Amino acid sequence: MEENNTRKIKVEKHVWPDERQAQRNKRRKNVLMVVLCILFFLGGYLFNGATSATPMINNRDGALESESQKFNEIYEIMQTEWYFGKDQKDITEYLLDQSIFGLANYNESDPHTQYLSAEEAKSLMTSLSGSLTGIGIQYYKQNDSILVDKVYKDSPAEKGGLIQGDIITKVDGVDITGMDIDKIKEMILGEEGTKVRVEIKRGSDVKTIEMTRATISITAYGYVKDGVGILELSSFSDNTADEVAAYAKAFKEQGVKNIVLDLRNNGGGYVQTALDIAGIFMGPGKTVIYQENKKGDLTAYESNKVAETYEFDNYAILMNANTASASELLAAAFKEHLHASLVGTKSYGKGTVQQSVDFKDGSIFKFTVAQWLTPTKEKINKVGLEPDVESKLPTALTFTPSSDDKTYKVDEVGAGIKDAQIYLAFLGYDVDRQDGYFSSKTASALEQFEKDNKLAENQTIDEAILSALNSACARKWHDEKDTLDSQLLKAIEVVNK
The missing domain is CATH 3.90.226.10 (2-enoyl-CoA Hydratase; Chain A, domain 1)
Known part of the structure; x- marks a missing residue:
């Protein structure tokens, strides 16, 4: 690209009132054009009025058929006869969304051009906001205890004195030992400006800290x-x-x-x-x-x-x-x-x-x-x-597990078996292969894992054991991250040279 084709601009610019109005008008026109395009697209398909201008193609039998007529028939069937239509709150809205999805979302050359439904758009904007209302901690469950893992800067938790490693024992006077972690999350989160009391154990000391919930950034x-x-x-x-x-x-x-x-x-x-x-x-x-x-x-x-x-x-x-x-x-x-x-x-x-x-x-x-x-x-x-x-991390931390829901026995082959072998190897068990063949060595390693974790020993690999193995790997990563995160250790080595 030649240098004279390059323009440098300031990212932020003061916008005068007349410019702002012009921008609003331009945005309205852009929105109108997109709406009209979609209306014309759907209008040609969902209604019978414009068939004379609709392109005609040959179907497999060689007969001419109006694409709008075909779409209209399918639309009617989906709206009135489709079995799973009963599960949709608004079948018309659902079918229209799916029509636009087909137009915008399946472009192999550009996967980032997308139509997002209202629910998906809301989820996207929430993720981009990067904030929530709470006290500003990240925690995890270890056995029946809740341990504080991170305390975010300038958060109510930091101001209240919480530190990494604190064990949360009560929230607003309620003992949370053994409680479901989602329930604990509901108790800690709340409306901005409301109070929450958290009892923590730090070594042999026990103290109660009262904090005021706030909207905090956690990115x-x-x-x-x-x-x-x-x-x-x-x-x-x-x-x-x-x-x-x-x-x-x-x-x-x-x-x-x-x-x-x-x-x-x-x-x-x-x-x-x-x-x-x-x-x-x-x-x-x-x-x-x-x-x-x-x-x-x-x-x-x-x-x-x-x-x-x-x-x-x-x-x-x-x-x-x-x-x-x-x-x-x-x-x-x-x-x-x-x-x-x-x-x-x-x-x-x-x-x-x-x-x-x-x-x-x-x-x-x-x-x-x-x-x-x-x-x-x-x-x-x-x-x-x-x-x-x-620098690479162990395979168990980076691979995408299969969605295999089958149950396997010794001497069988399957994707779920390979997942189990990868997990077992990361956890330090002696496996002779990671290719998906359920060998006797894999069976011995699995049996030892079940004993170590007080699980029923059934000599099979299924969804339940894969879930247990996955959880064990997550715990190991969290507990031993200081030594297992070889990428971070390498980066520290690089900057300290």
Whole structure:
């Protein structure tokens, strides 16, 4: 791309009243055009009025048939005779949604152009908000105890004095020992401004802490390990940059010199947030991404000016196959401007830009309008970023388990058996193979696992035992993460060189 085709623009611009009105009018026109397109599409299919203008094709028998007539007949059958139609609250709305899904959601060349129903759109916006109302902790169940795993910065929990490792024993005076974890979650969460009392055990000490629930951001979590500031980002939401700035400031106050930015399983989010985070570490005016439109014109987006910039000596970015979109672009920018090392495995490769149209019923149509490029003008879509230092976790932590619901006995072969062998190997049991053949060695390892976990010994592999193995692996990962997370250990090694 020639340099004269590149335009640099400021990301934020003051909008005058007449410009704002023009933008509103333009948005109304865009929405109207999309609505009309859908109405014309559905109108041609769902009603009989426009058959003369409808394309005609040959069916398998060679007879001419109106596509709208065919669709209309299928629609009538689905609405009146389809057995599972009885399970739909509004069969008409369901069929219309499915029609639009078929038009927008099954494009192999562009899986990111999508129609989202009102429920799906609400779920998406909730995930992008990155916040919830509670006290700001992450916890897990170990046997019958609830252990605090993370305390988020500036949360009611941090202000109240909760720390990692505390055991929660009561909530509002109710003993939660052995209680279902979802029930405990309901008790801890609540409306903003309401009080909650949590009794915790710390060593031999027992204390009760009263906190006021608040809306808190939970997309960033930071801590110091081996003198290195570790910053985990789960997504780029509305308040993520503020969270990052708070942790960066804390790292500086603790004398931290090097940073590991953990973007594993970060699927992206708001690009503006990525530009803010870039500004926190590299200052304003650095090209973070380029946007290429249909004509091939490039627009540069630069790191934003933020309240304060924090500089560190060395950086590493942790990434994996689920590091996607804005997180990939930020990783590339850190590599270009801060000489960060990319550690882990190849990233996902999502480099397209979507624009959305909101409809009155709450549904959304989002469609691709451009591609993102890295600061060196490399396209990442369907390509991804290669790590500078490759590091892999054990297979049990990264593979996608099968959906096998069969029951297997010794000397049989199946996907569920392979899953069990992978789990058993990670848990330290002696298995001779991981190819899905139920060998006698696999049976011995399974029997020992059942004994160790006080499970019924039935010499079969089924859904129940696979669930137990999966849970055991999750517990092992959580309890031994300090030594099992070889990717994080490698990243720390890289920045400390």
